[in-house]
Amino acid sequence: MSTERVSKVLRAIVASPKGRLLPGAKHFIVTEEPAYAPSGTGEHLYLEIEKEGLTSDEVAVAIARACGVKAVDVGFAGRKDRHAITRQWYSVRSPGEAPLEALKGAFAKGRLDVLQVARHGNKIRVGHLRGNRFRLGLGEVSDLVQLQASLDTLARHGIANRFGPQRFGFGGVNLRIAAAWGRGDFAAAIELIVDPSGAWKTGEPLPSRFRLGPEGRVMAALKRGMEPERALNQAEELRKLIASAGQAAVFNAVLDARAAAGLSHALREGDIACTRDGIPFLVSAADLADVNRRAQPGELDALTTGPMPGTWRIAPSDGILAEERAWSASTGLDWSWFNDGGAFESPGGRRQNYVTFREPPTVKLDGDVVWVEFALPSGSFATEVLTQAGVEIPSDRSGTRSAP
Numbered sequence: 001m002s003t004e005r006v007s008k009v010l011r012a013i014v015a016s017p018k019g020r021l022l023p024g025a026k027h028f029i030v031t032e033e034p035a036y037a038p039s040g041t042g043e044h045l046y047l048e049i050e051k052e053g054l055t056s057d058e059v060a061v062a063i064a065r066a067c068g069v070k071a072v073d074v075g076f077a078g079r080k081d082r083h084a085i086t087r088q089w090y091s092v093r094s095p096g097e098a099p100l101e102a103l104k105g106a107f108a109k110g111r112l113d114v115l116q117v118a119r120h121g122n123k124i125r126v127g128h129l130r131g132n133r134f135r136l137g138l139g140e141v142s143d144l145v146q147l148q149a150s151l152d153t154l155a156r157h158g159i160a161n162r163f164g165p166q167r168f169g170f171g172g173v174n175l176r177i178a179a180a181w182g183r184g185d186f187a188a189a190i191e192l193i194v195d196p197s198g199a200w201k202t203g204e205p206l207p208s209r210f211r212l213g214p215e216g217r218v219m220a221a222l223k224r225g226m227e228p229e230r231a232l233n234q235a236e237e238l239r240k241l242i243a244s245a246g247q248a249a250v251f252n253a254v255l256d257a258r259a260a261a262g263l264s265h266a267l268r269e270g271d272i273a274c275t276r277d278g279i280p281f282l283v284s285a286a287d288l289a290d291v292n293r294r295a296q297p298g299e300l301d302a303l304t305t306g307p308m309p310g311t312w313r314i315a316p317s318d319g320i321l322a323e324e325r326a327w328s329a330s331t332g333l334d335w336s337w338f339n340d341g342g343a344f345e346s347p348g349g350r351r352q353n354y355v356t357f358r359e360p361p362t363v364k365l366d367g368d369v370v371w372v373e374f375a376l377p378s379g380s381f382a383t384e385v386l387t388q389a390g391v392e393i394p395s396d397r398s399g400t401r402s403a404p
Contacts, residue, residue, distance in 0.1 A: 018390040019370060022399075023399035024083075025084050027399075028084035028085070029084065029136070030133070032078070033130040033131045033375070034077065035130055044092065044121065045118075046090070046120050048087060050085065051088075051113075053083075056078075057214070062107070063103065064092070069094065074091065075090065091122075129378045139368065147389065148361075148363045159356070159385055160353070163251065165383075166381075168249070169196065175333075178245055178246040182334060182342075182343050184343075186228035189228070190202065190218070190232065193218055214235035214238035215238060247338065247348065250306075250307060251351055267302070268320065269284065272305050273304060274302070274350065275301065275302065276302075306351055307324050307328075309338040309346075311338070314350070351379075355377050359373075360374065361373065
């Protein structure tokens, strides 16, 4: 099937809503698949935690406090959604037994349960996971057969590996912070960190509410009288978070432009492709025909990639690189910000434009709820799968108020 025909099929899927993701954490269940099992010995305590109504960063801060260590001594493989029931592993450098009883009552709102405790020799770092399994509850599904068919089409043609809106913060505030920080307007960046709505301005009294995580450290620095640039430098995790939002915006823009050009599953000489397992390679003229055969729907053994700007040295040809920079110009982000010495210096790399399910999607009716289950590689978004299958995502996923 031609790339143009594939694009028409996928557009038809998106144009035909097949139910709606039900709000509330109980309808969005995520189980992390770790990259390895704890060995049983080592200086790091491993905790499998089930949480609800909490961010991964909030849990990490609570673990650090309970164990009497710094937040940097706590590790986890990936951030999980607040509006979900999620299971994931954390590590904490703790040579002795930690007072974990305090964790369960650490939050006035939300829920945290320690499911397993083990030991291992190293800290869990971002990316130390194989993927995530999802169980998602839908309502208003009129045709289960059509929903399954839409998911099966995605399995054949690949899932567009877009970054979901959660990567960009509430109302896309992380991108506005990135634009201000990158161009050196530190005061504007600070204003958005303190109040994403933009109502607070430099020189006004700081809000009295307590903030956890890296944003809280920035606000604490401001309260001690630090200038905006120095305050921003107090939270390396925040810099990385904002950098990743900028890289995600660039990637999404190039992904969309490539699809519009009919290049979703078509490679050119000088492109960077990758295997299904994520191993990148430069497409040569001699290999072009074979690589494009492997890239077709139903095969997907070779995949097109998009840029995550940074210091990574493997790049496409100069012409394709210039094309990608032009395609992402609408983001307002300068790729030099991610280079050596830039505000967001980062390794960067290439990301698959399309991914395949780690486990085939299934659809099952249970009472009034249709449950969709599947597994994805790490870094891919379940909400994007639903959107591409024609499922509506509510604007308020918390379930605490009616969606508009």
